[in-house]
Amino acid sequence: MKHLFGPVNSRRLGLSQGIDLLPPKTCNFNCIYCEINKAPQLSCERGEHVPTAVIIAEIDGLLKDEARVRDLDVFTITASGEPTLHTGIGTIIRHIKKKTDKPVAILTNGSQLYLKEVRQDLQAADIVIPSLDGARPESFRKVNRPAKCSADLETIIKGIADFSREFAGEIWLEILLVDNINDTPEDIAALQNAISRIRPNRVQLNTVARPPFESFARPLTGKRMEEVKREIEKGYDGPVDILAGSKDNEPCESGKGREGSLESITPNKVEDEIIEMLLRRPCTATDIAATMNLDAERASEILKSMERGGSLTVKIHGGKKYYRVPAGQKTGDE
Numbered sequence: 341m342k343h344l345f346g347p348v349n350s351r352r353l354g355l356s357q358g359i360d361l362l363p364p365k366t367c368n369f370n371c372i373y374c375e376i377n378k379a380p381q382l383s384c385e386r387g388e389h390v391p392t393a394v395i396i397a398e399i400d401g402l403l404k405d406e407a408r409v410r411d412l413d414v415f416t417i418t419a420s421g422e423p424t425l426h427t428g429i430g431t432i433i434r435h436i437k438k439k440t441d442k443p444v445a446i447l448t449n450g451s452q453l454y455l456k457e458v459r460q461d462l463q464a465a466d467i468v469i470p471s472l473d474g475a476r477p478e479s480f481r482k483v484n485r486p487a488k489c490s491a492d493l494e495t496i497i498k499g500i501a502d503f504s505r506e507f508a509g510e511i512w513l514e515i516l517l518v519d520n521i522n523d524t525p526e527d528i529a530a531l532q533n534a535i536s537r538i539r540p541n542r543v544q545l546n547t548v549a550r551p552p553f554e555s556f557a558r559p560l561t562g563k564r565m566e567e568v569k570r571e572i573e574k575g576y577d578g579p580v581d582i583l584a585g586s587k588d589n590e591p592c593e594s595g596k597g598r599e600g601s602l603e604s605i606t607p608n609k610v611e612d613e614i615i616e617m618l619l620r621r622p623c624t625a626t627d628i629a630a631t632m633n634l635d636a637e638r639a640s641e642i643l644k645s646m647e648r649g650g651s652l653t654v655k656i657h658g659g660k661k662y663y664r665v666p667a668g669q670k671t672g673d674e
């Protein structure tokens with residue numbers, strides 16, 4: 341599996357070069373809404389799950405392509421799992437900052453920020469986006485299903501709040517809401533309380549926009565997302581964004597398009613690139629065509645052939661057809 345992906349045209353970050361630090365899905369949570377279609381390798385141990393030197397070599401390879409790097413708005417460190425479980429994350433952030441003038445963003449479930457070494461590792465980043473989906477223990481357990489080894493909820497909230505105080509960059513707190521699970525009035529009140537402790541630069545509300553790991557994880561309607569936003573705004577004077585669900589037919593993020601046409605690339609290579617993309621999240625044919633720079637008809641032919649061959653499955657979610665890799669598909673890192 342390659343550890344660089346994209347660039348992806350992210351609505352919140354701009355043209356974002358993804359960096360994936362872990363084998364999928366190495367995580368200390370097993371969220372019901374997770375977009376990665378496989379059971380987690382539950383772990384709370386920090387380690388060099390993929391050699392740091394391998395990831396840095398891939399980054400250095402990309403940096404040689406000056407034209408491509410010039411277009412980027414941001415490097416985004418994420419993982420098909422929890423990126424702060426990788427002990428090389430600080431080295432990787434500092435390497436990017438030393439070699440480029442681009443900002444670095446980190447997407448994290450926030451659960452490891454109670455560890456001083458993790459907070460130190462993330463200091464060199466520009467934007468940290470921790471999640472906090474539930475501020476009541478029962479909702480937290482239902483939505484995130486933390487591993488037994490994971491810290492308890494109060495420790496996690498305190499860790500995010502401590503990091504927020506220490507960090508000179510931007511903190512955007514992401515809250516993913518699941519219908520009837522973490523969106524009750526008690527949940528929203530508890531989240532308001534946590535937000536007032538954390539004092540993020542912005543709050544970002546999300547919902548189950550793509551096919552979730554568990555089919556019972558349902559999205560909130562756009563109307564309900566707007567109601568929650570108004571509730572949060574009563575106790576928080578920073579910006580509150582809605583990332584998904586503001587319109588019931590919110591489009592997916594889609595790629596800017598890889599450089600150059602795929603016509604000169606072998607069909608197997610195209611299929612490999614599609615699988616790489618789908619290992620991280622389910623995508624529609626439109627997402628895939630845009631990201632891979634394919635015309636819609638060609639993308640549809642390739643996807644149908646891959647579906648017939650069993651390397652893809654289809655899931656209808658929110659009235660749209662998504663492609664994803666079948667559960668249990670192995671990657672090069674496993």
Ligand code: SF4
Pocket residue numbers: 365367368369370371373374375376380419420421422449
């Ligand atoms: S959504 Fe993120 S934190 Fe939750 S299980 Fe998936 S990879 Fe882990």
